[in-house]
Amino acid sequence: MAAALGVNADAQAPTRDEQEVLDHIRLDEIIALTERLVNAGGENPGGTELATAAVLEAEATRLGFEVDIQPVAPDRPNILLTLLPPDSKSALGPGLMFLGHSDVVPAGPGWSRPPFEAVVADGRLYGRGSTDMKGGLAAVVGAMDALKRSGVVLSGPVTLVCTVDEEDLGLGIRALTSGGLPHSYLGCVVAEPTDMETVIACRGDSYIELEITGKPAHSGRPADGRNAISAAARICELIRADHDALQQDQDPLLGSGTWNVGRIEGGEGTSMVAPSCHMSVDRRLMPDDDPEDILASLLRSIGEAGIDTDGISVDAELTMQMPGFRTPEHHPLVSAAVNSVLAAGGETRISGWTAACDGGFIVRDYGIPAIVLGPGGLNDQAHQIDESVGLAELTTAARTFALLCLRFLRHTVNDMPDSKNSLLEGERP
Secondary structure, eight states, X not given: OOOEEOOOOOOOOOOHHHHHHHTTOOHHHHHHHHHHHHHXXXXXXXXXXXXXXXXXXXXXXXXXXXXXXXXXXXXXXXXXXXXXXXXXXXXXXXXXXXXXXXXXOOXXXXXXXXXXXXXXXTTEEESTTIIIIIHHHHHHHHXXXXXXXXXXXXXXXXEXXXXXXXXXXXXXXXXXXXXXXXXXXXXXXXXXXXXXXXXEEEOEEEEEEEEEEXXXXXXXXXXXXXXXXXXXXXXXXXXXXXHHHHTTSOBTTTBOOEEEEEEEEEOXXXXXXXXXXXXXXXXXXXXXXXXXXXXXXXXXXXXXXXXXXXXXXXEEEEEXXXXXXXXXXXXXXXXXXXXXXXXTTOOOOEEEESSOOTHHHHHHHHOOOEEEOOSSOTTTTTTOTTOEEXXXXXXXXXHXXXXXXXXXXXXXXXXXXXXXXXXXXXXXX
């Protein structure tokens, strides 16, 4: 995370009706679901998310949610769980979406316990994906279950969207945005680990693959060839210079865009002029950045520097784009989230995320405002050896998500003068 803003919010304690909903939250079931989700694995790359989706489908069926399975690739389905108002035949207003993903990064070596055999110890649940982000998924399901069993009547649906392939190329979110959403939504909460900070701005990301082609020759006569590795080194310098220039303009929440050359491969042997070289480059995006424009600018710089001349050619491709987003600090979704965390007994602040997430697609493609808010630590737990999430964090998250549904949808209903929906049985705006 980058910098944070102070929170100016009065923590309204849960009302009697809200407390009745919170009393239906069952931590033991949230823990058990988190354990099953962790044990289902879903390493990416290296496996599939099918087992994780099956766990969610079984739980949603048991709890009486609407389930929608969307195939994305073999054994890689998106799954959408929706809680509809009890009388869904009446006018259904827009609802609230929670967004998560079913894949996890590979466990890797060095664990002190099996990474896909979840265990609870010392107030924490250990296992790969416990923080990123099986715990967040379970907390959302626990909140939806409490809302359903309490009999509360919301103005619109509550949907948990769980996509595949978030940790790699984003196949799941792309399939979702091309296929459409089952309902309309006034806001999106990405339940990624934020230590329950309310993240209102998020950088995006893009991958650029560069293929540099030269001409082979004997190393004793290098002038007879055209060295692709030498050309790649000059491109690295252009990238480094642009990275340094970007650092001169820092956003208070997000910092700046960044470049990183993550991988470079080339050449045929020590005694040969390298005929080819491949570069894999990561370009982190500010919310208003267009990766197509960034790639075009890089290629112009390469041409202006004379790198792709005299026998050297450079081909480039954008292989991944993940947009960033920014939601205004005073948006009702942000206010409702901050107050919900505080009322749930947690602590929060408004902050920005220098990482990237699927929420940018929801903002860009649907115009739905988004925040990131969830249990677990991005920097100290996600993608780490012996990853874990605190049981207290799961409780706070589930309580927060339930209150957020109540307060955000209540606020929206009261702001719609023609609405005949109500939040609770017997109440009218």
